[in-house]
Amino acid sequence: MNLLAIYRSGFKCSKCNKSFTSKDVFLDLTVTSGMKEYSELKPARTELFRSPLVSFLYERGWRQNFNRSGFPGRDEEFQMAQDYFQSVAGGILVDVSCGSGLFSRKFASSGAYSSVIALDFSENMLRQCYDYIKQEETPMNTNLALVRADISRLPFASCSIDAIHAGAAIHCWPSPSNAIAEISRVLKPGGVFVATTFLSTPTNSGPFSIDALRPLRQIVGPVNSSYNFFTEGELEDLCTSCGLINYSSKVQRSFIMFSGQKP
Numbered sequence: 001m002n003l004l005a006i007y008r009s010g011f012k013c014s015k016c017n018k019s020f021t022s023k024d025v026f027l028d029l030t031v032t033s034g035m036k037e038y039s040e041l042k043p044a045r046t047e048l049f050r051s052p053l054v055s056f057l058y059e060r061g062w063r064q065n066f067n068r069s070g071f072p073g074r075d076e077e078f079q080m081a082q083d084y085f086q087s088v089a090g091g092i093l094v095d096v097s098c099g100s101g102l103f104s105r106k107f108a109s110s111g112a113y114s115s116v117i118a119l120d121f122s123e124n125m126l127r128q129c130y131d132y133i134k135q136e137e138t139p140m141n142t143n144l145a146l147v148r149a150d151i152s153r154l155p156f157a158s159c160s161i162d163a164i165h166a167g168a169a170i171h172c173w174p175s176p177s178n179a180i181a182e183i184s185r186v187l188k189p190g191g192v193f194v195a196t197t198f199l200s201t202p203t204n205s206g207p208f209s210i211d212a213l214r215p216l217r218q219i220v221g222p223v224n225s226s227y228n229f230f231t232e233g234e235l236e237d238l239c240t241s242c243g244l245i246n247y248s249s250k251v252q253r254s255f256i257m258f259s260g261q262k263p
């Protein structure tokens with residue numbers, strides 16, 4: 001799998017016989033790929049990132065803003081993730097919800113993985129990722145593939161992936177539980193999942209806090225914004241309930257990097 005192999009290539013699912021062809025810089029493996037009449041909208045927190053403007057601005061200031069909440073920044077987050085992935089070096093890594101590929105590009109150029117797949121639902125984020133790759137003069141035959149897919153339906157065989165990274169993404173996913181169940185399904189035994197997100201903060205304490213209103217979420221939807229922020233307990237519960245073990249985390253203000261492993 002590399003960038004050249006994907007352009008104008010075709011894939012056929014051996015189980016359902018659906019064909020997927022690529023006329024773009026990425027391979028579209030969503031269920032709706034190739035549909036002509038039918039279209040569907042995802043929640044706003046997914047649709048927002050499909051915009052060309054947001055995709056363009058993402059690495060030009062948007063992402064850097066996360067540092068104000070405690071995110072250490074691209075280089076340090078990359079190094080922290082690499083530390084978690086030590087036991088799966090040499091394997092296949094999927095950077096899910098990769099955005100413009102700020103980490104996918106670093107994983108690929110690190111040479112630490114046999115293949116890196118940059119996966120996102122946003123066509124424009126994937127095109128932006130491709131533009132950065134060209135600017136950085138990353139060789140086109142580098143072991144990096146761009147794939148469009150929904151996190152709740154990962155286009156990989158069960159037990160086929162060694163490492164999954166999800167930077168600043170779980171709060172954007174339509175169903176974090178479906179997503180982590182999928183991640184758990186596709187990881188090989190011993191495979192490692194690493195993710196970052198914003199914690200719902202203690203400043204939200206009190207009778208009208210996010211935590212106090214949490215039980216209402218099922219009735220009224222997310223309470224603080226269009227994003228879903230979680231407590232650390234919820235993140236650990238999600239991982240363990242989806243079958244991941246060895247949960248661990250690092251926290252800095254609202255930033256959390258957490259990890260789980262497929263038994």
Ligand SMILES: C[S@@+](CC[C@H](N)C(=O)[O-])C[C@H]1O[C@@H](n2cnc3c(N)ncnc32)[C@H](O)[C@@H]1O
Nearest residue numbers: 046049097098099121122150151167168169172
């Ligand atoms: C805040 S960006 C994170 C980008 C990058 N990983 C980072 O660390 O900065 C969230 C990403 O999640 C993606 N996303 C949202 N909903 C998704 C879904 N249902 N399936 C896959 N990706 C999704 C968006 O397109 C967007 O690129």
